[in-house]
Amino acid sequence: MRIPCSPSLPALLAALLLAPLPDLPAQVPENLEVRERYREVVLGSLRENASATTAVLSQADGSRVQFRTERSENALYTLFLNQEDEAFPIDSSGSWVIKRSTEDGGFVQAKVFFRSDPGCFVRLFPMGGRTQMEVFLFGVPVARRAQLPMTFGSLLTSPFARVVELTRPLVRWELLLWRGAQEADRHQGEVIQRIRSALGGLREADDGALDEEGRYVRIADGSLQGPAGGLNCSGFAKWVVDGFYGPLAGGRNTATAELKRRHLELRGNRWSQGYEQARDPYFGLDWARNLASALGRAYGEAESGPESSDVRHLEYLEYREDVGYPMEELELALFLAAAREPGGFYLGSLNREMAGLPGQPVLRQHYHLAVFLPYFTAGGEFQVAVFDLNRESSLEDIRRRFAGHFVHLQRLSARGQWVAPKSFAR
Numbered sequence: 001m002r003i004p005c006s007p008s009l010p011a012l013l014a015a016l017l018l019a020p021l022p023d024l025p026a027q028v029p030e031n032l033e034v035r036e037r038y039r040e041v042v043l044g045s046l047r048e049n050a051s052a053t054t055a056v057l058s059q060a061d062g063s064r065v066q067f068r069t070e071r072s073e074n075a076l077y078t079l080f081l082n083q084e085d086e087a088f089p090i091d092s093s094g095s096w097v098i099k100r101s102t103e104d105g106g107f108v109q110a111k112v113f114f115r116s117d118p119g120c121f122v123r124l125f126p127m128g129g130r131t132q133m134e135v136f137l138f139g140v141p142v143a144r145r146a147q148l149p150m151t152f153g154s155l156l157t158s159p160f161a162r163v164v165e166l167t168r169p170l171v172r173w174e175l176l177l178w179r180g181a182q183e184a185d186r187h188q189g190e191v192i193q194r195i196r197s198a199l200g201g202l203r204e205a206d207d208g209a210l211d212e213e214g215r216y217v218r219i220a221d222g223s224l225q226g227p228a229g230g231l232n233c234s235g236f237a238k239w240v241v242d243g244f245y246g247p248l249a250g251g252r253n254t255a256t257a258e259l260k261r262r263h264l265e266l267r268g269n270r271w272s273q274g275y276e277q278a279r280d281p282y283f284g285l286d287w288a289r290n291l292a293s294a295l296g297r298a299y300g301e302a303e304s305g306p307e308s309s310d311v312r313h314l315e316y317l318e319y320r321e322d323v324g325y326p327m328e329e330l331e332l333a334l335f336l337a338a339a340r341e342p343g344g345f346y347l348g349s350l351n352r353e354m355a356g357l358p359g360q361p362v363l364r365q366h367y368h369l370a371v372f373l374p375y376f377t378a379g380g381e382f383q384v385a386v387f388d389l390n391r392e393s394s395l396e397d398i399r400r401r402f403a404g405h406f407v408h409l410q411r412l413s414a415r416g417q418w419v420a421p422k423s424f425a426r
Contacts, residue, residue, distance in 0.1 A: 065082055080097075243420060
């Protein structure tokens, strides 16, 4: 009896290339029509490529694409840029930037943006009869040396959907192309607007929070503040959480004394424990964990310990115990967390190693808190509302101000109505 042979590798590749594509988890805007129109220009001589005239062309679906070239000392760049609003940004979703050497005219790489973000792109590199790919998600490499069984030249006039399909076994495109959960994102937008509208009445104080009754008190000892009460970063994080907590607790806020509880059994070391009173190095971490626990109890969630709200397990990222993630990875961490579990907001405890008074050791100190509300727009683009010390900030601003820091994230549920906590000064 003759045993059938397995299909040859070329036959398998041919079948893969000719197979119909299933629906993608989210569609990246294509500019294939324009790239095909300029095929001879892009694949032709360097001189012909460089002298091509800038143009804006419409595709059959009504989308518009700008073609242009840019030249540097060592390279020629050919750009196919998808329109967003009235502009043609280089980093608009689906845009291609093709690089050629001006020394020999050879192709160096192609860069394709799969989200409208400068840190979300693939790079394609020619490798003989194949193409090599690397993938970046919010500036962090998530795939290296992925092999595509197509020549670089053929990919230049292929749909980006083909790149995705050929690398699905190697790249988690269903995650990278995630476009949000409509209902959760709509609710998140409402919460963000409510917080924004309530910021105007807040004042800043070096040591301030609202107690259970809405009185402005000093966190250190619980004493009442003066007539013009205010909040520090910890008090402000509490204020945001109390907006969810109050409607569930008869209008009362979380208890300040409870939030100050130190979890010596969960964090710290033999160096830090001797300075718990003098420097309180883990204040921000304990405060954030306690806030998450208090809100969880108000929602009726089962008690599972202060660390249960920690954001510890994210694809591509390495969590450091009681430290979290580098600030440079914050946007990616929030994207991954929001895609995995929509409908949450996050308290971030910013920390770094700091020197104390002369003779004291260098300790890692959690000394600042910020609030992050990630969401996806109606068009599927990822955004984060950042609230920091009684005002709205931005990821760019907070990354600049806290460059070199780490951020420890606590996830809290944003379900239910957010109501600005009532307050009065005595």
